[in-house]
Amino acid sequence: MSQPPRENLFLNLGFNLLLPVMILNKGAKWLPFLSPTSVLLVALAFPVGYFLYDLKKRKKRNLISILGIVGVLLTGSIGLFKLPPIYFAIKETLMPLLIGIAVVVSLKTKNPLIHALLYNPDIFDAEKIDARIDTPAKKASFNDLMKLCTWIIALSFLVSAFLNFFITKMIVVTDPRVDQAAYNSEIGTQHWVGLIVISICTLPISFYAMWRLFKGIEQLTGLTMEEVIHADAKKDSKDKT
Template sequence: MSDAPLPNKKPENFLVNIACNLALPILVLKYLSGEDRLGPVYGLVAALAFPVGYFFWDLAQRKNYNIISIFGFLNILLTGGIGLMEAEPKWVVLKETAMPLMIGILVLATANRKNSLLKTFLFNDQIFDVEKIQGHIDTPEKEVALASQFKVANWLLVASFLVSALLNFVLASYIVKSPGGTETFNQEIATLTWVSWLVITGPTMAILIFALWRLVKGLKTLTGLEFEGLLHEQHTQGK
């Protein structure tokens, strides 16, 4: 978790994110990968150039990254490698399953660290006024109760990545049937991209929202603060 103050962090442009990481790659893979156009190899390279370019552009603009963005970048590189090496589709299934599993393992591994991934994803100074909240955790009993809240939230975060891994495995196994380096492989990767986004986003976001809701409820009880009092002042200005 970065220690830079919130006002110095530029918000991510959601539309540009969706265009570069989802819409444009899908369109290129679907409609420009035929032999009469870019071909499967150059079509794959062109499609992946958008999310790769966005990663570096966003990093330069916002000076901000986290484990999700890094794993997303690695995922893109691995997809390109599988396609260019004309590997069997089983490697796509393995990659799609392994990525969220590895993040879930890292969430568990960092659970007891000061800068845990839980605090990066949910309890961070981009959302909460962490300093104010910690100032209200002024007794050993409250510290124990807060640790208990974090423990439950941590397991919910792990659960979201386990669900993602399971759904990725099922979807990749069902959709990707062709070896890399072919037009059909590119078509299948395009289908997997948008189907995964639709199917996986819902349940994983539901778990994360529940984890955040439960954490906020616990913080309100422990600190005596109302919801707006928990938030970083950047989110309450003008209200």
């Protein structure tokens, strides 16, 4: 059975996060002939369209698309109803917090989210790794390793949630019912400031989780990092250099 084609990470993030945010923030300036509701629909079209495209192409439900759709709906609704800034701060806090909770809760399911976030078959040669984890003791140790990495990733989302709240509270202070233009500008500033600050604070946590995963797999299987990386991922990495 052939493997589904690997997705392009940059297209994924662009269609699901970057473009919708830019349209929501700059839609009134870029598309002055559209109503706020129409701008919301245009922004929503990108993650919805990518979700349907990815579902047809790879036969998988794209998690980032779903999060993008929810995020656009929440942000757009807050803007449409001109709700006070605290609602936007709550939304910015809830999104990473709910993702972190979902990552932990998914440990009890057949498809833990940690597999999509870290132990991704597009990156890891799961068949080779599974062949080496061939005893009950090794399987138990591997499950413990995945639980540890899950909690580390959940911690990164928790940190992101707190940072989002404080950054938003500091920057988004204008009531949209008083000055919509200033409110939109503050949201735009919040997005790029938040992206920089949160990346600096959470990427080391994510890299630590990935390092622990690699080291744990190496100890359990005897395979090196080069050996556990999927052949296609190594090829793509070489092609880009």
